[in-house]
Amino acid sequence: MTGSFRTPSGGRIDRTAALAFRFDGATYHGFAGDTLASALLANGVHLVGRSFKYHRPRGILSAGSDEPNALVEVRRDDARITPNLRATQVELYEGLEAASQNRWPSLARDAGAVNDLFAPFLPAGFYYKTFMWPAGAWKRFYEPKIRAMAGLGKAPTLPDPDRYTQHYAHCDVLVIGAGPAGIASALAASAGGARVILVDEQAEPGGSLLAATDAAIDTKPATQWLADALAELTAAGVVIMPRTTAFGYFPHNMIALCERVTEHLAAPDRALPRERLWQIRAKQVVIAAGALERPLVFPENDRPGVMLAESARTYLTRYGVRPGERAVIFTAADSGYRAALDLAAGGVAIAAIADLRAAPEGEWPARALAAGIDVRPSTVVAGTAGRLRVKAARLAKVKHGAVGPAEVVACDAVLMSGGFTPSVHLFSQSRGKLAWDETLGAYLPARSVERERSAGACRGRYGLTAALADGYHAGEEAAAEALKDSARPAGRRATASRAFGVVARDTGTDGFIGAVPHGRNPAFAKAFVDWQNDVTAKDIALATREGFRSIEHVKRYTTTGMATDQGKTSNMNALGIVAEQLGESVPKIGLTTFRPPYTPTTFGIFAGAARGDLFDPVRVTPIHGWAEARGAAFEPVSLWKRAHYFPEKGDGGRLEDMHAAVARECRAVRSGVGIFDASTLGKIEVVGADAAEFMNRMYTNPWSKLEPGRLRYGVMLRENGFVMDDGVVGRLAPDRFHVTTTTGGAARVLAHMEDYLQTEWPDLDVWLTSTTEQWAVIAVQGPKSREVLAPLVEGIDLSKGALPNMSVREGRIAGVPTRLFRLSFAGELGFEVNVPAAQGRAVWEAIFKAGEPFGIAPYGTETMHVLRAEKGYIIVGQETDGTAAPDDVGLGWAIGKAKKDFVGKRSLSRAAFFMPDRKQLVGLLTRDPAVVLEEGAQLVAAPNAALPVPMLGHVTSSYASATLGRSIALAMVKGGRARIGQTLYVPMPSGPIAVELVDPVFYDAEGARLDV
Amino acid sequence: MLIITCPWCGERPEIEFVYGGEAHIARPADPSALTDQQWADFLYNRTNPKGRHAERWRHTHGCGRFFNAVRDTVSDFFVATYKPGDARPDVEGDVQ
Amino acid sequence: MSDLISPLGTLAATAADIAAARLSVIAPATQLSFRGREAAIGPAGAGFGVDLPRQACRFARSGARLAAWLGPDEWLLIAEDADPAALQADLQAALAGLPHALVDVSARALGIAVEGPRAAYVLNQGCPLDLDEAAFPVGMATRTVFAKAEIVLMRETPERFRVEVWRSFAPYAWGLLEEARREFA
Known part of the structure; x- marks a missing residue:
């Protein structure tokens, strides 16, 4: 019941723990240790989705985070629906419920697939070219329709009920990737006395070691060595974090990690966060991210059953799953042979190995021939057949660049290998410079900007022997660098360098970049480069023919590499096609920018605890x-x-x-x-022998003669002469002032004062203390x-x-x-x-x-x-808007004319402050006393003037005054004081409102009520 | 998020600091003696270099002190930080 | 302690006892901000009864009194055994004629103790500093941030931290600390 494609034994799954799960409503069974992808494949399910644009049937392409096709929705309840998860990363649990996306009414019979028939008419840039007419239709008609048809999963409509936490952490050495290079790095760094964190995006650390069935390290089987190494690291205090993706590399060695805590559990403990965001500050970083197998770009390379060869091998060795009964291997590298041999041993018939290389040499082809496999050099797969699953491959010889007639070979799997692409995403995010390596045909890390180093396959050191040695060396260096200024005891730093005795068969460095020749009508051959965004070789060629030269422009025009997989499988082949079209070498084309996140990341971890009552501090008195x-x-x-x-x-x-x-x-x-509760007023205690002198310099007012026990209304300007803040200041003693500020201005005013005190007048004996909350x-x-x-x-x-x-x-x-x-x-x-x-x-x-x-x-x-x-009385920020001088708002009286200097004084003598049309504070009385103006409304001179109407000012405050039995308003009006007595108009949708300009003091102008 | 070395507190995360613009621009002793152009230069005109830039930072959520730093505006790495009143240090070479 | 006095009253009274990271309110005490020139620092320590630490980001304690370095000319003085007016009077006497400032901030902040084997882990959910004992040893004190609140953080023992947070930010800080330790409940 756990799948007819399951091998009788082997793999790292727990065959004693069968798990039931549902996919598109049907119940299947898998084992603990399966991913959703491996469990589906074990049940012979290859068709798992429809493509983004053409709605073509799609299968599982890879076995990891590079998966562009198998995007599924996983549902736990109405609020816990997660779209766009890669089935290759979804761990199986009892009762898992998953569904395919982008299809209607069903995956097998999808109405949107009609797009595929019109594909010749949907080339790159189709949308830009087609939906331009009539004007305005894009927004009203085309865009909503296209958006409804396109898109991948659907977001849940209920609030996210899960918790997410955010953590800061520090270490000497962060190792990203727990494959052989990463584990060796962690061993070395830990032996060097460093605090080490080792992270890996997979459920189980080990990387390629998990599928290394025939390798031995230090005389142990690789998987046993792995278990021992992990135990050694744990005992040494290394923090090992599985299910943790390093998704962003930020300045000064801050690495963002997403740790998936409960996602793999059937019944998560709700006290645990679903995911944690880790912001790791590492003294040194070792990137051991490995390499990604590159697909080959040939016609109909997207049928379910077409898969990366190394991924197929992973499914067999790690999960005990056969990707099919009879496979055609299409390869440009030795790794295709290794896959063929392992799969053959696992019970998969190998129909043929089509090798793009003219004369494949070495042990791998020899071994394949010895195993009786049909090896065909200079051969391409020029197309595939089948509707919802590949049924046959069309094999054709290539001679002098010409593709010969095709032979149809029946198969239910086509496994391809175009070689490997070092995963340089994080290195590139760190702003490190890449360089093209002609031998490997790959971009490799060349010059670091941050304190990091790459190790193993992500810098082109392929093979187990090289990865372990390179990783260990990187770990040693990183620890030494991290600890060179440290007072920490050397610990086991003196340990001699460690060498690993490796018995393994490596698969060389061959590969292919670009689109393979197929000899078919290019208008009708769909050879996919970017599976997720449905970009074909033809689209990229079209973009170059239409004049796009920069790879950045080609990327945006065709959208290749712009999907959520960040071009993991597509980037290099796109470059190869552009290079070929332009007759340039690949490095001449340049490279697009890698941006975080490395894989899609939930919004939840960015929000963390900052939601609801904890979104912001809610300050109360x-x-x-x-x-x-x-x-x-x-x-x-x-x-x-x-x-x-x-x-x-x-x-x-x-x-x-x-x-x-x-x-x-x-x-x-x-x-x-x-x-009235005025506790929120900002308060600053200004204390010291020079307190009055400091106040003289910071405020427009004079303070020297203010006697202890008296208050004064103070006005503070920015150096540019505009009103910054105001407040009442009390002198408690000759050397002590109790300053108040506006509620919103408290921190700003204190910072402004500290700036001048610390950097301009450090000689003054005066100190500032915030007493707002005292x-x-x-x-x-x-x-x-x-x-x-x-x-x-x-x-x-x-x-x-x-x-x-x-x-x-x-x-x-x-x-x-x-x-x-x-x-x-x-x-x-x-x-x-x-x-x-x-x-x-x-x-x-x-x-x-x-x-x-x-x-x-x-x-x-x-x-x-x-x-x-x-x-x-004005309110700073209501009557003033950051361009009001004191005189504009009627505060000219507060300027100490006798003072030689204060912050902002020099600016007040600038000509602009004397212009007659400066906006000045006035009062407004509506002709109809019942009408309350809208704050922010504009003032004009004539009610029905021709457009454009000159704006004379705006209403800043407006209220119904119970005291006066009518409405009142304050306004800033050009030349306002000279206009007092005039009538202006406030144009409103219901018609202009007539207002009389008056003095801004509406009540008790003589101040008699204060003098009691 | 940058790491900034406060001259008093040592290496601390950027989130504790507030940027304070270009350093070594002293407020004129007698602003009233300046022409409008000279005053505008003081108020608004900054060097904005590509490369080494002397600038002010305040360890607001730390010791509260202003200090100066030389930062490379291309690499975003600090070359040096130093106390106010100290001269801009003459630091050569790449700093990470 | 009721909410009439402290905004943490109800929160603290209803908090779960979680051994991994216990939260409690520290009893209010007299707190003064001392600022001064070099000449005033020694006499201030003498008057206070605790030498003011000269090493950055350290506190010193003697009996009921604690002095924490917060800046090169700034110390937080905490006295559990004197009222603000009395302590101020004592210090003013010791500092007469010396350039300095003393300001009563006793009511400005509230103290929260975070104690337990996971105290650092809990604090690191809002505080960006390295709280490893090598980097943040016992006796360290500094202003820093806890999410969107400014705090003063002191390490009293390897597993006990004191958080001083301005009064109006205290319920926010407490709420985040509760959220951060929820997985240990």
């Missing part, structure tokens, strides 16, 4: 819980969550809307008392605020004479030490009570209780905004 209990509505202000307004239940038990709540809160402050700030505002606070305060006289507006005193309130500010952003008698944050809630509650007899009303940021707008 010490008083937040009180506001929450009171039913406040909140609004986000930078990372803070602030009480926006406090709706109360009105008549009939209905909750007030914001408009009603704000109107009530405003009335309470203007006529009684309100309480103090809770409780604003108590309104004519009754003094009466509310007086009974709670110890050691501070709150009377007008002792504590005039803009003063600060230290004392106690409700038993807690306080810095009590008398000031008002509402234009009333008011106080801001600073208490240590830990006591903020208790003091707030004490004040609220004391205020209840006075009808104290908690109010939020909306009311705060309305009250300040009534007074014409």
Whole structure:
């Protein structure tokens, strides 16, 4: 029941553990240790998908992460549906449910396959050329239709229920790839005393050793040597991470890994993350990524049953699976012979070996002949037959470049080998320079940029002997380099270099790049280069005929190498075809850029824990819980969550809307008392003998003469003269200022101050400390605020004479030490009570209780905004936009004219700041007092002027003012102050709104309410 | 993510630092004595070299100190980092 | 500790006991930020009762008092045995006439202890530093980041770290630490 193509014995599967799984609704069986691909093949299932563009039937091409065809959807439940997984990497588990993609209604009868009939009319660039007319149709019609037809899997529609974690880790030597070179590297680096991490994308470390059935190392069978080596590494403390893909190489040796933790389990422990993102910082990296077998580009090389030869051998030796009953081998390298011999031994009939080489020599052809295999030199596969599975190959002799008549050879598998391509993806991502190696016909790592080295097949050192030796050498070097400046004890660093006694038969370095000759009508022969993106040799030839010379342009025009497989199987052959078309050598064509990720990576690991409540810090004040209990509505202000307004239940038990709540809160402050949580204000303590001098230089205002105990409104500019921030500053002592900033500006202002202090004026004896979170700030505002606070305060006289507006005193309130500010952003008698944050809630509650007899009303940021707008007080970032000078927003008075210099002063004398058409702060009153303008709306001079209408300014703040019984607004208007009294218009979809320009102070312009 | 050697704290990840623009541009002692052109040069004009660039960094989420660095803008590797007030070091050769 | 005083009150009270990485709230104590010129550093240590460490990124402890190097002219002073006003008065006396700044930051940050054999592993899910003992030994203290929050991180024993995080970021840091240790529950 576990498949008729399973060998009776052998492989690394657990034949005692049969697993049931489903593919496209049918139930099959495999073994523990299978991949979905090997289990399907064991059941004789080759047809696993439809291609992207032509919907051609496709089978399993490879046995690893280079697989371009066998993309499947794996489903655990409605929310856990993962599309586009490579069946070659999906580990089998009991109950696995997988489905093919890109087909309708079924894989065998796919309606989209009609595209294949029209293929001659769907060449490269077809979309660019065809869907250009009529204008606008692309967006409305063609693109949606094409998108509906194309694409691979479908994304699940439910939120991802799994967890993903992110980790930082460090090591001396990171070894990427646990094949022979990687394991030897790890052995050497570990022996050298280095902290080593060894990662491999497969479920089991070992790489090619897992399929090395006939090799021996140090007199042991290779697989036994592997087990011993892994045990030795583990005992030495090397961290071995299987199922872990190094998908990105980032600057300064930061390697990103994706570790698949639970994906292979039938019943994952939900406490475990599905995947982990590792950001590894390695002192040295050894890339031992191996090499990828290259397909041959011949007509109909995409039929199910056509497979890479080395992959077929892997299926046999590692999984005990025969890829077919009768195979034709098409090869340009000795590896095809090795596959043929192993498969023959495993019970697969070898119909013939078609060798592209004219005179294959050496032990491998000899051995094949000795085994009675039909070896045919100078022979190509010029085509295949079969609908959903290959049924025959057309073998033809090539003589002097001409392809002779074809002989049809029946078979159910065509196994091809064009040689190997070193996997240089990660090296290339590290910005290392590649060089063309003529002997190997391959790009190899030539010059490193990062602290890394490649070892083994990924730098062209093919064969077990070379890989082990090269890997060990690289590991030794990496450890020595990593530890050369280390104080760490040498450990076993003195160990003599290790040599491995290898008995193995290597398969040489031959290969072929490009499209093989086939002698057929090129318009109808589909020889695939990029299986995943359905790019044929003909498409690439067409691109060069149409004038594309740069390989980067050919890539984009034909989309070859742009699929999710990152060109693993297609890049080199595409280069070969372009080179042939242009009559150039391959290295002259150049190489496209390899980009991360090496294999597709879930979004989940990039999000990690940053979702929901942990997406960003949600900063709340010490008083937040009180506001929450009171039913406040909140609004986000930078990372803070602030009480926006406090709706109360009105008549009939209905909750007030914001408009009603704000109107009530405003009335309470203007006529009684309100309480407001201002804790989010930025605070900086400026301390030292030169504190006043530093303040003089940082702010426009003069500070030397501000007496301790007094407050001043300060304006801070950037060096370019534009308003950066503002806030009230209290002088607590000759050498101590308590500076406040805007909520959003706190960190920016501190950084700005530190910049000047550290780099321009390091001689000043002054230091800056952020105290934003030290103090809770409780604003108590309104004519009754003094009466509310007086009974709670110890050691501070709150009377007008002792504590005039803009003063600060230290004392106690409700038993807690306080810095009590008398000031008002509402234009009333008011106080801001600073208490240590830990006591903020208790003091707030004490004040609220004391205020209840006075009808104290908690109010939020909306009311705060309305009250300040009534007074014409600006908010930096609302009235200002980074191009406002102090005078533009009516703050010319805050500039210390006598000061020789301060940050931004020189810029204020630039001519641009004196232009008459600068935008200036004004007030706006709508002709209809009930109309509330939209913030951001534009102002124009005439209601129905011809287009284009000159814009004169814009509305910056707009509210319904309960105090004034009408709407008010602030605006920045060109030459605004000179226009006061004029009428302008706000054009809106419903028609222009007439507004009168007025002074921006709408309420108590003389400030009498503050002077009490 | 780059590794930056803070002159006080040693090698630390870039995420702890904030970039501060070109180094060794002193604020003029008497800005009012400058022409508009000279002031604009100070405010806006930078060398933006291809290759070795002296620049300011602040170890904001570390010791909080500003310091200077020479970085190769082509390779993105640091050649040297040094304390403010120190002269730009004369470092030859490739640095990784 | 109730939420009236600390935003971690409920979180800490309901936290699971996970031996691999225990989380607990460190009792609030007086914390002062000391800044000063060279001349003030010695007297500050004398006045505080703990010599201020001169090696970068180290803390020194004596009894109920701890002094952590946070920058070349910046130390965090923690005293479990004095209120802020009293400690400030003592230090001001020792530092009279010397260029320095002392600022009370006792309420600014909250302390979280992360303790257990997997403490470093848990912290490394947000902190990018190498927490191997060779690279981050016992006695090390530094400002750094934990995901999107700035923290001060101290290693008190091989398996115990102290995290100081600004008050409004504390629930976020705690939540991430909980998330990071979930696999050990």
